[in-house]
Amino acid sequence: MGLGETTVQRLDGARGGEGRDGRRSSGDAAGARHALPLVGRIGPSPGPPDVRDGLLRAVERRLARRTHEVEQLVYTISHDLKSPIVTINGFLELLREGLRAGDAALVERALERIERSTARMDRMVDGLLDLRGISTAATRREEFALEEALAGLLASLRPRLDEADARVRLVRPLPGITVNRQLLMRAFENLIVNAIQHARPVEGGSLQITIDHVADGREVHLRVHDNGAGIAPEALAHLRRSLSGSPVTAGGSGLGLAIVDRIVSAHGGELAMDTEPGAGTVMIMSFPRVSFADHDGRTE
């Protein structure tokens, strides 16, 4: 797949350089890391001589991205929802066998598998409905202080963080932001929960999650770092499929990262990832600067 190369790879497998500059200027010292933008970005604002062409290209890119999202959704429905249906039908047959043979253990096992599968389908359908409602919700934006909102989120996640022996550090100051508050907190929650479920510190010990931000001329990048083992190149291919629902959120809807991706893109931003085996993972949500209140100027 060539995922180990430094060429920027888009989710749909196309190679391209667009969007690379924004991420690279984000101040990340690990220049050799592999950037994997999870969606193509909408593109820069068109300059005066090429306004029409620029706008057309932007619309084309937006359409292409939408088409890709729909295709992913269809893939999710056809593939991921079918899997629990196969399980349910199979165990219904085993349930019949168990009843005929008076095998109470088999009956119990079959019922338990059926129950588990319907719960899984329920979570997936909820996830799909969530995905559908994000674009609309993203138009309802409010200005709020990110620090304060994140402190509230972390308080609600405390039991899960403690259970996973994970610590989250906020690098202050964090900027004010104008987005849908509920959606952004959902995105942060999914990224933190993903880290809890999948990142294992290389040398044991606690999982450290750091949330910070950097800014460049066009965008503000909100970053969630973990000190996990990073993601091997071959697993990136698998992760790509995660936007159509993979076990990225084990026990969840399987759509955790897809939801983050949709939330960020619904605000005109882009989700990307820097990872390297042994060096942890950084998930980067890049938003247009217009979404931010007067910036603190930390990186300007």
Place this chain on the structure above:
Amino acid sequence: MSAPGRDGLRILLVEDDSDHVELIRHALEGKQLVAALERVSDGVEGLKYLRALAPYENRMEPDLVLLDLKLPRKDGLEVLREVKADPALCHIPIVVLTTSAAEADITAAYREHVNSYLVKPVDYRRFEALLEQLGHYWGEYNRRPPAPDEE
């Protein structure tokens, strides 16, 4: 490589969904078709098994691999690509067994030289019949070349 059929097929099942594993085992058990059904739950383990790497040094080479596509750590297409590119393994028949009927997946699997592509039927009786027929086909009728070290 002994001709399969006399003592049943040796199958390696690369499948992450434990429920599906149980259904596949249930469908094949007691039918004298399968001598051994070994299961690994992700692509990395699947390749280790096929290459007889630790902890699978003593594994018997399977007559057939049943490979799911959507697997943790290394997905089915990657496993397929590596097996078919490996002169020591490429003779082992690989049958993709997946819930995906997506044209893109089917095309990609054949591009990587899959031996057969099967979509898990939603109806369990058809699923059971498919596995039984698969056992007969690969176990009794199909002939394949000897492993490279037996030539």
